[in-house]
Amino acid sequence: MASSSSSEPAVEETRNWLELPPELMAMILHRLGAIDILTVAQKVCMTWRNICKEPAMWRTIDMQNLGDLWDMEYDLEIMARHAINRSCGQLVDINVEYFGTDELLQYITDRTSHLRRLQLVCCYSVSGEGLSEAAKKLPLLEELHLYYCSLSKEAIETVGRCCPLLKSFKLNDKGFIHPHIESDEEALAIAENMPELRHLQLFGNKMTNQGLQAILDGCPHLESLDLRQCFNVSLVVNVGKRLSEQIKDLWRPYDSTADYGFDSQIHDHESSDEDYPSGFSDTDFLSDNDEYYEFSGASDFSDYEGLFYD
Template sequence: MDPSPAHPPGDLRNWLELPRDVTASILLKLGAIEILTSAQNVCSLWRNICKDPSMWRAVDMRNLGDLPYEYDFEKMCEHAVDRSGGELVDINIEYFGTDELLKYITESSSQLRRLRLVCCYSISDEGLSEAAEKLPLLEELDFSYCSLSKESLEAVGRCCPLLKSLKFNNQGYRRPRMECDEDALAIAGSMPELRHLQLFGNKLTDDGLLAILGGCPKIESLDLRQCFNVTLTGDLGRRCADSIKRLRSPCDSTSDYEFDAEIHDSGSFDDDFASVFSLSDGYGYFDSGGSDISDYDFFTEAFLNLD
């Protein structure tokens, strides 16, 4: 005899009867944008849960270009930061971050440990340097594909002594050949606690790599893919092999890299840096001319009125 079904035909599960912590766990999987624009509107219980500061310790506000233009992501992000009540430890403002937004975040979030600023062309060296002064507990930073220089690296190293993971990636260039060890020297001179470093597409040379090995002796993983000025031969290659557990060499596969890994072999770097970056899965395109989603002067007020 077949066992009776847990719920007789026609019976509907009442999701409001779930324990509060289970409901919170489910809602957390939606992400900040989905919570602010839809989930919190379902019922008073869900809205109450969505206003709990513990729901906003990690805020992922990345916009891949597939969301409605009427959303004002900066305002939504500020609202998420407010809801965290100072408990924010992890935030991603990929593609739409600005100096003003970064200032708002850091002035309200002294406990921040992880920060992701990928493709945030409106964040300046000055803006990131000022923000770094308010982030003494920062452990992980990704500010790839931004218009930032060694000044930002030095400021982060000086102000964030606990930094253990850094991603500072750029578009790979094989030709014209351009060598520059400024980034490497800034990292080597200010980030002695680094364990994980990704410098995809950087212009550092063997000298810059030697400086990093000397100044950052605790590095366990190092990603040098498309760093075509690095040779990794002879004594340098042996030193890397002996001291680094996970090493990605300049010509290693980029199949698992999340961004476009096309190699630029002609033209000037300054002209090409402003070209389009795209995700490898084809979602969204963004350029450095200020045409990303933060430039649209639209905003849906509904989610703010719920407070």
């Protein structure tokens, strides 16, 4: 009698992503970041597009990019404004890299007073005055993280006074050995105006032991302190002992920077700073009406108000 064993190939089980619950799909899509959502994900299908238009998707806006603004097809500032509009006032967390301006900060603070976290990376067009004006409208801000952004003592003081809930502050620069410059202005402004800090990162700061002592005195709740590449700080016996007693997580000036995630090269007077482009290229951008519009570097964004709304 012939064998009855089947020789049919096994059928592979496939997953239909459209059958996932909208809440789960939103969580997956959100991991892409704002740029990929706006330029890729929302164009896949109508289901994904509808999810990408929900205000809850834009409570956190991550505009992380590689800084190659001249080669980009899109104008990131216009894209950021579109994402902010989609949040419908629910925005609580935004990360802007390389293209932030005073005008963009004003746009953010005019549309939400609930911001808890703001991160700016290499935003050379953000001034101390612009950040100060923004801080006055952000009483709930808990985290302010600044990388390679110029910030005056007065701006730090304003942030401290206007953001009493601030728990995490990062003011990071490039570490320089030469020329040897000492300055405690920033450290003293932090010590005198940010008493509720729990986490402080001052990568590459020019403060001395005097500034460090002031921070330890003025920020009694401090739990973590990052002093990497703060080469004017000397952790002598008394200072080192106090740090070990008061600070739970400590990074010393010469500790490894492998986990830092940004430029950690030590510079000297012969090194030239890297040039980060701050201009914007012309762009074609997909609107909610599935049409392309050209923006020729216009500075008056009022011309485009409501452009991305249905």
